[in-house]
Amino acid sequence: xxxxxxxxxxxxFARIVRHRADYLYIAPALGVMLLxxxxxxxxxxxxxxxxxxxxxxxxxxxxxxxDNYVRILTSEAFLDVTINTLIWTAFSTFFAFALGLGxxxxxxxxxxxxxxxxxxxxxxxxxxxxAAAYIWRWLYHSDFGVIGALAVASGITDRPINFLDNVxxxxxxxxxxxxxxxxxxxxxxxxxGLQTVPEQLHRAAQVDGAGVFQRxxxxxxxxxxxxxxxxxxxxxxxxxxxxxxxxxxxAGGPAGSSDIWITxxxxxxxxxxxxxxxxxxxxxxxxxxxxxxYFYVRALTGKDEATPG
Amino acid sequence: xxxxxxxxxxxxxxxxxAVDHVSLTIADGEFVALVGPSGCGKTTSxxxxxxxxxxxxxxxxxxxxxxxxLDPKDRDIAMVFxxxxxxxxxxxxxxxxxxxxxxxxxxxxxxRKVRAAAKVLDIEHLLERRPRELSGGQQQRVALGRAxxxxxxxxxxxxxxxxxxxxxxxxxxxxxxxxxxxxHATVIYVxxxxxxxxxxxxxxxxxxxxxxxxxxxxxxxxxxxxNIFVAGFVGSPAMNLLYGLMEGANRVGRDGWAVELSxxxxxxxxxxxxxxxxxxARHSTIALxxxxxxxxxxxxxxxxxxxxxxxxxxxxxxxxxxxxxxxxSVMLAIDDPVWLGFDQNKLHLFDGTTGDAL
Amino acid sequence: xxxxxHGDRGWGIARVVFLALLTLFTLLPxxxxxxxxxxxxxxxxxxxxxxxxxxxxxxxxxxLLSPANETGREFLxxxxxxxxxxxxxxxxxxxxxVPAAYAFSRFRxxxxxxxxxxxxxxxxxxxxxxxxPLFILMRWLHLVNTELSLILTYxxxxxxxxxxxxxxxxxxxxxxxxxxxxxxxxxxxxxxxxIVMPLSSPGIIATAIYSFILAWNEYVYALTFLNDKSKLTxxxxxxRFFTEYTTNWPGLMAASFITSVPVVVLFLVxxxxxxxxxxxxxxxA
Numbered sequence: 037x038x039x040x041x042x043x044x045x046x047x048x049f050a051r052i053v054r055h056r057a058d059y060l061y062i063a064p065a066l067g068v069m070l071l072x073x074x075x076x077x078x079x080x081x082x083x084x085x086x087x088x089x090x091x092x093x094x095x096x097x098x099x100x101x102x103d104n105y106v107r108i109l110t111s112e113a114f115l116d117v118t119i120n121t122l123i124w125t126a127f128s129t130f131f132a133f134a135l136g137l138g139x140x141x142x143x144x145x146x147x148x149x150x151x152x153x154x155x156x157x158x159x160x161x162x163x164x165x166x167a168a169a170y171i172w173r174w175l176y177h178s179d180f181g182v183i184g185a186l187a188v189a190s191g192i193t194d195r196p197i198n199f200l201d202n203v204x205x206x207x208x209x210x211x212x213x214x215x216x217x218x219x220x221x222x223x224x225x226x227x228x229g230l231q232t233v234p235e236q237l238h239r240a241a242q243v244d245g246a247g248v249f250q251r252x253x254x255x256x257x258x259x260x261x262x263x264x265x266x267x268x269x270x271x272x273x274x275x276x277x278x279x280x281x282x283x284x285x286x287a288g289g290p291a292g293s294s295d296i297w298i299t300x301x302x303x304x305x306x307x308x309x310x311x312x313x314x315x316x317x318x319x320x321x322x323x324x325x326x327x328x329x330y331f332y333v334r335a336l337t338g339k340d341e342a343t344p345g
Numbered sequence: 346x347x348x349x350x351x352x353x354x355x356x357x358x359x360x361x362x363a364v365d366h367v368s369l370t371i372a373d374g375e376f377v378a379l380v381g382p383s384g385c386g387k388t389t390s391x392x393x394x395x396x397x398x399x400x401x402x403x404x405x406x407x408x409x410x411x412x413x414x415l416d417p418k419d420r421d422i423a424m425v426f427x428x429x430x431x432x433x434x435x436x437x438x439x440x441x442x443x444x445x446x447x448x449x450x451x452x453x454x455x456x457r458k459v460r461a462a463a464k465v466l467d468i469e470h471l472l473e474r475r476p477r478e479l480s481g482g483q484q485q486r487v488a489l490g491r492a493x494x495x496x497x498x499x500x501x502x503x504x505x506x507x508x509x510x511x512x513x514x515x516x517x518x519x520x521x522x523x524x525x526x527x528x529h530a531t532v533i534y535v536x537x538x539x540x541x542x543x544x545x546x547x548x549x550x551x552x553x554x555x556x557x558x559x560x561x562x563x564x565x566x567x568x569x570x571x572n573i574f575v576a577g578f579v580g581s582p583a584m585n586l587l588y589g590l591m592e593g594a595n596r597v598g599r600d601g602w603a604v605e606l607s608x609x610x611x612x613x614x615x616x617x618x619x620x621x622x623x624x625x626a627r628h629s630t631i632a633l634x635x636x637x638x639x640x641x642x643x644x645x646x647x648x649x650x651x652x653x654x655x656x657x658x659x660x661x662x663x664x665x666x667x668x669x670x671x672x673x674s675v676m677l678a679i680d681d682p683v684w685l686g687f688d689q690n691k692l693h694l695f696d697g698t699t700g701d702a703l
Numbered sequence: 704x705x706x707x708x709h710g711d712r713g714w715g716i717a718r719v720v721f722l723a724l725l726t727l728f729t730l731l732p733x734x735x736x737x738x739x740x741x742x743x744x745x746x747x748x749x750x751x752x753x754x755x756x757x758x759x760x761x762x763x764x765x766x767l768l769s770p771a772n773e774t775g776r777e778f779l780x781x782x783x784x785x786x787x788x789x790x791x792x793x794x795x796x797x798x799x800x801v802p803a804a805y806a807f808s809r810f811r812x813x814x815x816x817x818x819x820x821x822x823x824x825x826x827x828x829x830x831x832x833x834x835x836p837l838f839i840l841m842r843w844l845h846l847v848n849t850e851l852s853l854i855l856t857y858x859x860x861x862x863x864x865x866x867x868x869x870x871x872x873x874x875x876x877x878x879x880x881x882x883x884x885x886x887x888x889x890x891x892x893x894x895x896x897x898i899v900m901p902l903s904s905p906g907i908i909a910t911a912i913y914s915f916i917l918a919w920n921e922y923v924y925a926l927t928f929l930n931d932k933s934k935l936t937x938x939x940x941x942x943r944f945f946t947e948y949t950t951n952w953p954g955l956m957a958a959s960f961i962t963s964v965p966v967v968v969l970f971l972v973x974x975x976x977x978x979x980x981x982x983x984x985x986x987x988a
Contacts, residue, residue: 051813061806062818064799065862072837072859079836094839139725142718153722155974157729159963162970162977164920166938167959170945171736174952182735185751196750216728221981228982248714279831280922284942298831306927311835318832333820397882417885430883434901447888491887501886 077322084316090309097312104316113292113300120207121296124214124282125275131215132271136222141252143223144230154227158220165217165280172213173285176200203293206286210294213281218274222267229263230256265335273328276321297321346531347408347498348373349394354403356389356555363389364400365555371499374529376522378542381552381578387535390552391501394533396420407498418447423492427504429484431476431491437463438472441490448495462494482513489524499531506541518544539579543567551575573700576625576693582657585631585667587624588697597622601663602642607689613703614694621697624687628670632686633658641684646677660685740764740957747952763957778958780933781940786965788850788936789918792857796865796914797907799858804869805895809878819866830860830923838927852928853936857921861914868913868983872906873899909980912973916966937962 084104086097108114143154160168175183176199184196199209237255246254279298282288288295288303297317305314349371356364364386371377379387392398394405396417405412412420423444431440441459450458463469466486476484485505492500505521506514522545525532536542542549543563551558551566551574559571563579570576576584589597589604595611597604604624606614614622634641644662651673658675660667660683667685677683694703739747740763742756769775806812807819837856838847846852876899884894900907922938929935935943941958948954970977 048813055810055812058806058810058812061802061810065803065866066818068799068855068858069862071840072856073833075840076833076836079839080832083835092839092842135725138721142722142725151974153726154978155971156726158970158974158978159733159967160729162916162920162966163963164922164938164941164966166920166922166941167962170941170955170959171732174739174956175732175735177952180748180750180752180952182752189751216732220729224978225982228978277830280938302831302834302923305835311839314835318835322832392882395882395886397885416890417882418888418890420886422886424883424886426879426883428877428879430877430879432880432884432898434898443884444887447884447893491883 080315080318080322082315083312084319086312088309088311092309092311100312104313105320107313108317108320113295116292117295117297117300120292120294121276123207124211124294124296125272127208127211128214128218128275128278129268129271131211132219133222133268135215135219136267137226139219139223140226140230141256143227154224157223160217161220165278166284168213168217169281169284172209172216173200176209176285200286201290203291206290206294210282210285213285214275214278217281218271221274222271225263225267225270226260229260229267232263233259262335266332269328269332269335273325273332276325346373346496346529348406349499349531349533350404350406351390351394352404352406354390354393354405355401356386356393356398357401362555364393366403367552367555367557369550369557369560371531371533373531376525376530376532376534376545376547378534378536378546378549379552380536380539380542380549381558383537385552386555387537387552388503389555391424391503391533391535394420394499395422395424395501421498422501423495423497423499424501425488425492425503425505427507429476429488429505429508431484431487433476436473436475437468437479437487437490440476440487441472441494444491444495458494462490465493466490481509482517485509485513485517489521499533502532502534504536505534507536507538521545540581543579549579551578553578569702570625570693571702573623573625573695576695576702580627582628582668584625584627584693585665586695587626587662587665587667589622589624590697591617591620591622597624599663602644602665604642604687605640606692610689610692610694616703617694617696617698619696619698622703623695623697625693625695626667626687627691628657628668630688630691631667631669632688633660633669633671633675634684634686635681636684638684638686641686643682643684646679646681646683648679649677658683736956736959740953740960742953744951744953748950763951763954764961766954767958767961777932778940778944778961781935781937782961784850784934785919785937788853788857789915791850791854792861792918793911793915795854795858796861797911800862800865800869800910801900801903801907803862804866805873805899807866808870808873819870834923834927837924841928846928848929848931848934850934853918853921853925856924856928857914857918860917860921861910864913864980865910868910868980869903869906871983872903876902905976905979908973909976909983912969912977913980916970916977919966 083097085099085101087100087103088094089096139157143150175181178184178196178198178201181196181199183199184193187193188196197205199205233256238251241251241255277298279302282294282296282299283302286294288299298321301314301317301321304310304317351367351369354364354367355362367386367390369377369390379390381387389398393400394407396412396415396419399414407420407422432443435443438459441462442455445455445458459472460469463472466489468483468486468490471479471483471487476487479487485508488505506517509517518541524530525545534541534546539549543566546563548561549563549566550560553574559566559575561569566575566579570579570584573586577586587597587599587602587604589599589602591614592598592603594615595606595608597606597614632641637643642662644660644667647659647661647666650657650659654673655670656673656675658669658671658677660669662685669685671677695701696703738756741759741761742753743758743760743762746753746756746758766772766774767778770779807815841847841852844852846855880898880902881891881894884898885891889897920938921936922942925936925939926942929939932943941955941962944958945955
């Protein structure tokens, strides 16, 4: 008359059957994710081996093996775009993180208006990247831009600088905008991390005679290791993926001087309608992202991953 | 109120057996304590009765109804949790009303019953507060109140006093006991504190490693523990256990100590399956002598713990510490030589190989 | 001793100066946007610039927000589209994320960890990489040029973080509360709705505001999936404005400002929830 006399060590299949109702809860989430992520991954990899017609009539595509990959990797533009991407990603990440960490440290104590200040610093992060891009295009404007005018007024140059239409300044100008937009993300991440540093440790170190810098180095930094890793990874990923600011401000120009992988892929796909080559390009980017994703999950989960589910 | 019966219950988690063939009958109106160290399966057993988890094998009856596979809500039981599990977003009133609301009682009845329960527990003035505004003792009362408002067939309590401070715990023990007697309630009470079991329960079920060790009145569990585990678990300070070997027909000893057994005890010791025999003696059954007495075991004072009305002396005998109680007037210094005399009539003997009482 | 106090004061000054500079860096571009939006087109096209608008005008705002003219009708249309897409995305996100997060927190089904981490990996995928296959997929589903194509896509943007965040909330709600409710006569579902849901409302708010802001600001997919003028959302609409009225900087700045207002207000009001949404996972790790 017993309820269930399951085997002592039920196999995976038996466990899945026993927990079948549990899957209902995650089914909608998984369904959407599979449709909007699983399928596209498959399709991107698949298309990367084909030559696709500009009409996008996929029935007419031609299998070309690894031609698309070879073409990308051997093209001269690829090297330039890759260098731009590295510069863009590395500098954006570095400056956003440095400013964010500095802001977090400066905000990590109680004072009147702290919440408001944090809110103000976060505004660039929450507004639309399109709006941000236009605001900065206007600031950088070659004739009426306020930055150029300020540079002239303060005697740095005698003519307004053409920030965005100059191969030497376009990429750095974009990086400034990007840092403006995302440094506060690093700020709140690090601020949250700082709040996990036990106050007692600081007191103890103060009693032991440690100065501001020593306390930062020996107490704060070790506590921030995990958050730092996650923050830097998220910034790297966001920067490798950023499209809106470069696209709206320069669209890769002038003369490809601000072209990065993402904008190059978009141009290939939606301006030159070469989905096959663009897919191969995506797969390359994808491999880079996945290796970072591995570190992301590891950083995010720490020891948690080892606990049996 | 109803009888609760567990018949040959088994609960497995994968390869791990949390409850191992436990059979237990709690009579209608009886207060039964499930005691044991953490991980012994007592809380699992309680959750099985509640229906929060389902047994792997065996049957559970509440009254004459077999409740296997029934949802908790259909078992008509009430439960008090260790951390009280009060709904933090509801007022005390709404906490108490929740079980009645779920049973779709008319509003007027809910109001009357909640106020009646609040009166019994002396929490009427707290009805509009939220749980986090209450002290631990008040929360405890609300949790009890939520169980009381309806008339369940059994009360299940999972360590309800363990989060209270010592003084409050003593007070609540008395109240719970009184409450049980007034209501003639069937209570299954899980605790790791043998003192709670001994003071409140009609019968106690001692569990270890998922198995039921002994199920009897506290007095009999105390005086006749069935094995070394029960002997060591029930009573405070715990029973002194001396792990010895038979050295001849009526002598037990080991590296530096030996106890001569009476003829009767020697007869019991002879039933041991091997040479290993464990002597068990409660602190109050051991006489402490300042000089050598025939048959007494020599030792040295290790520490002295005065508690006010009785003083516990820890005596080092070879490799073991033996705790003996003496009158507070006895003055002893550390390292004083003493001799311990064991009362042969109150000596417990256990088979050192199987652990069972002899 | 004195030296250390002195050192601390030096740091204190550096801190204030740094914060002041950072605030200027953050605010000045936005201040310039606002000032420009209140100038006439002529005043905006001056060199050197008019530092402070001599003739303050709200003309651009009237044009953009008035249904009486073509431009205003279009802009209001974009705004309505954005609102609708963001709102639908938010509601759906919560509806999908809540049960999933609850299951990941409470149940121990096989493959739980694997599924959970693959959901998290969504954060790793560049939007543009998915653009082509999704475009093909949406064409095949006949969803190109519909709001649904955006809602469906945006849903997956916010979902990983929402699930992660809510799971953290459910992990912190003792299982005993639900057990108590079930013993008190509630079904599993009632226990969830009546006891667990209200307790996780801060998480749900955080999830909702995060999804809303993501959807409101999204650009690439809206750019690719929509080409019918009447369906556009604000970010794409903004871009269209720019190509049509290239020299009307005050108009563009006013439009940028209006586009930013809803999210900034929402964010400032619900700041703590939003910050929590962003930081929760990382700090716990």
